[in-house]
Amino acid sequence: MTSLEFSFAIEQLSHSLRPFALRLTKDAEDANDLLQETALKAIVHQAKFAEGTNLKAWMYTIMKNTFITNYQRLVRRNTFIDTTENLHYLNAPSQVTENLAYGAFTMDDINKAFSEVDDTYKVPFLMYFRGFKYHEIAEQLAIPIGTVKNRIHIARKELKARLQSYRKG
Incomplete structure (x- = not known):
């Protein structure tokens, strides 16, 4: 061309x-x-x-x-790093710390939902989540790349359905 x-x-x-x-x-x-x-x-x-x-x-x-x-x-x-000796900003009352319990509950729900996903879909999804490329997953599992993409899509869909309560709006 x-x-x-x-x-x-x-x-x-x-x-x-x-x-x-x-x-x-x-x-x-x-x-x-x-x-x-x-x-x-x-x-x-x-x-x-x-x-x-x-x-x-x-x-x-x-x-x-x-x-x-x-x-x-x-x-x-846009990341601001305060390198001053004055800790005024750190001790300012406008800073709010959230209770981390919400995050723990959320992680428990995610883990529970993920444990309910069939291993056929879970394994490719986990590999993709950990940074493997589609073709690497296909080679590792000895399945076509289209099947890898489909299984990852199904795993996402199942997780989305199981975690519906966290949907915003």
């Missing part, structure tokens, strides 16, 4: 990427920036795109990873 064809394909995909960018950023201007940054990264890294693979999926992955990187950068930038 020539650079011109590649650029044209990216331009055509921008219309389907925009709703995803809006869902991620929750702001039209930020979505436009994310879309532009995604297109730029795709063009710069055109050589890394394997001909014959799904360009749309590749672009979605670039967008998701760009959003995550930007979000982490924003969080680090």
